[in-house]
Amino acid sequence: MSRIGKLPIVVPSGVEVKVSPTNLVTVKGKLGELTQQLKDGVSVEVADGKIELKRASEEKSHKALHGLYRSLIANMVKGVSEGYKIEQELVGVGYRAANTGQMLDLTLGYSHNISIELPKEVKVATATERGKNPTITMTSHDKQLLGQVAAKIRSLRPPEPYKGKGIKFVNEQLRRKAGKSAGK
Numbered sequence: 001m002s003r004i005g006k007l008p009i010v011v012p013s014g015v016e017v018k019v020s021p022t023n024l025v026t027v028k029g030k031l032g033e034l035t036q037q038l039k040d041g042v043s044v045e046v047a048d049g050k051i052e053l054k055r056a057s058e059e060k061s062h063k064a065l066h067g068l069y070r071s072l073i074a075n076m077v078k079g080v081s082e083g084y085k086i087e088q089e090l091v092g093v094g095y096r097a098a099n100t101g102q103m104l105d106l107t108l109g110y111s112h113n114i115s116i117e118l119p120k121e122v123k124v125a126t127a128t129e130r131g132k133n134p135t136i137t138m139t140s141h142d143k144q145l146l147g148q149v150a151a152k153i154r155s156l157r158p159p160e161p162y163k164g165k166g167i168k169f170v171n172e173q174l175r176r177k178a179g180k181s182a183g184k
Helices: 060-081 143-155
Strands: 016-019 024-028 033-037 042-047 050-055 084-091 096-100 103-107 114-117 123-127 135-140 166-169
Touching: 016 042, 024 060, 033 060, 042 060, 050 060, 060 143, 084 143, 096 123, 096 135, 135 143, 143 166
Parallel strands: none
Antiparallel strands: 016 024, 024 033, 042 050, 084 135, 084 166, 096 103, 103 114, 123 135
């Protein structure tokens, strides 16, 4: 039995959930609108301010989809009502971040600057304080898109294990290695 799939999703006030006959779930709230197409084998019922998912059979694939779609729909409901936020930190001498609208300009120690145009659903802000590492703060109502954009930015200069230089998430614990002088 899928323990996650059995849990009902509480719909907060101001959030509207629609389910079409083709199993297309649409969630609309104050921050935006998200849709998710469900495969056959999982059905959605909306009643009394709660969303419940039912599966067609006890097949392994239906059990897996039951928990997956429950989590995706719960993330959609939370996203359109509260939103999501990811903060990244640039660790390294001379590393900088600046944004103009949806354009993010990064200086990461390469011979050239890197410019990235972010999707319109993702709002970005950069902060540079004296004595602290530059930070990039991204907010969105779509958790999947936000995570994908953050992973793309991190992949431009992942943190290295010796000095910790690179782009890392705020409060992320990095595994550090001792240098070659530590072996002597």
